[in-house]
Amino acid sequence: MVVLDKPLPYVGITPMQIITAVLVLIVGFIVAKIIVASFKKGLKKTKLSGLVIEFLARFLSALLYVAVILLAVRALGVEVGSVVLGLSAVIGLILGFGMQDTLTNLAAGVWLAALRPFEKGDVVTIAGQTGKVEAVGVMSTELLTPDNVLITIPNKLVWGNVITNYTRMPTRRVSVDVGVAYGTDLDKAVKLAMELMKNHPKLLNDPEPSVIITGLGDSSINLQLRAWTKTEDHWAVKVDLTKGIYELYMKEGIEIPFPQMDVHIKEMPK
Template structure:
């Protein structure tokens, strides 16, 4: 016991203090995990969105870890007040060197969690990046792309940019563009396209599907098939209609022209 009370060389701390600090860190980490897990379970029983629950859980976790570290420092015999004062000075120095982005990201994270322009599991486009929302932390937002690439976007960029949410609404309109040759019976071409959409099991009857003429282009008359479907069926319907309109027009003898250019060569007189 006398050995534990003898200060260690160079550091001036007793072994018992170091052991106590290590125990506090380990136990504190475990207790913090348990408290945060219980806190999140309790919030999930309420009507709070998952995004808000996750954000509050991370915020509480950060506070508990700071408290555990301060307790460990106190066990080492260091005045906590001086540590807090030192941390405040460091934070002030960081802010003085232009690191205000940390607080900006934190504030943006609070607004995102409160107003929920995006939510976990939704497919969105923010700051020029598109993907499924994987998580929203106190500092950044994670997006998972369709090819399984994880993108981390600072919250200030999420909150400060235009947000396009592709899956928030329950239904979406599927647009499929197709061109037909000049001289085509447009009424017949439109009728075939409408029948194709109405016969698709995942195309909704209300709103009713339709076809519009979008342009008289250089090589074709451009049509656009417009069909409404449930958001989760969007890509399946788009693929089916794109394939289906091509096969239907080929079967009915309606030409889908490809871009072409006529080149006239004029001979110069000798």
């Protein structure tokens, strides 16, 4: 029969202390989650952005978890002061072997939350990775790609790289490239493209749409349709214009050529 208040051999800890420590961990983690949830709910009533709220909530969560672990250690009969002192010594040792990267990530996370080059839900390209911002944590930033892959990038790489934000501005220009065959009536081709854009319900009249000649290719005269729309409509409009200009040019007899190569074979004299 196990006596709850009798120390176990070799460890000097009683079963009761172990049970108490486990209960402290379970209850402590539950309480910590409730506190963090209430904290986030309160911050949402302020003017802080979702990104800052998420960062502060994660930071508070980390502090509470450390406090719960220290309480559990104390329940085992270990002096918390000695544990903190030991942890300080370990942290000091780690600092000498590369903890600077961790501190750099932490500092970068603070700057990202404060200066907000992007918000939660923005679509960005960072360090060659494109996705929707899910969260900025204490150490890293999370992006969700269009094919539902979660990418975690250290904050120091985010802060130290060029950040392209595709959704920060309320409007965005749609560009559609199309080539027409040499000999095409360019005035007619431009007029048809302009009519297509002006008749699209999601395109803005200011700035006005336009069609420009971008170059003379090997097999085509290259045109580009340019129109402005709301950022959230960008990809839908791009698909509509790409499909629409192809169908319209085919209907009006305007050739859209494809790259061709003529090969001439000469026989060598015998």
